[in-house]
Amino acid sequence: MQLVSVERTEEYATELPTEPQQLNLPAAWPQHGCLEFCDVVLAYREGLPNALDGVSLAVRPGEKIGIVGRTGSGKSTMFLALFRMVELNRGKILLDQLDISSVGVAQLRSGLAIIPQDPFLFSGTVRENLDPCERHEDQQLLDVLDQCHLSAAVSRMGGLDAEVGERGKFFSAGQRQLLCLARALLTQAKVLCIDEATASVDQKTDKLLQQTIREKFQDKTVLTIAHRINTIMDCDRVLVMHAGKVVEFDKPAALCQNDTSIFHRLQALPVT
Incomplete structure (x- = not known):
């Protein structure tokens, strides 16, 4: 039993890969939201x-990209790679022409925003969920709640000090999703990732989400994994994934007019 500590020390000191030296970047990085995947290869573990x-693809600053594909096509994996939840086997991802593998994980993730498919709230108050690091004034928190159409609901519950309950149980699924959107708005990140955020909400909340995203993220780069095709029809371009590869990447109108395109066929089927 005493030798277990020796084994662990050896593994941690000699076998685990270490992160590269972190670059000293300005707090405002990234400033433009230019994103590029360069021959990216990723497997979750050896043998899979x-x-x-x-x-390989390039996204211009401020561009709105819709991402579609069947289950297992690699849509969500792209977000995991971007946030460095899983490291690449080969290739690189550039954000504002800088390889993200050379950036500290904390700074990289603080420069990105995500609205997940399953909205997650911590036990605590509305204020603590919106601003866990206490970086913003109350008026800023109230402003984003208003922008996300949550002011009335939060006010009825008691304001910013109202308890959200375990995993946000005092809010509906749609309201939890809108709170996640408000949290993303506060970050002022130049890149927003939306992972099927409207998959489990009603049409009314879906409309509110899409309206707020269009208005408040006009100058931001937005990557949207689609659950409903109509949510990405106004995107600048649509990325179609299949078996971990990019099979189509063009304007939605151009893909719709092509009878042989995968996107054209997906319009008649639910996206999973």
């Missing part, structure tokens, strides 16, 4: 097939 298999 590649979840991303040679993905």
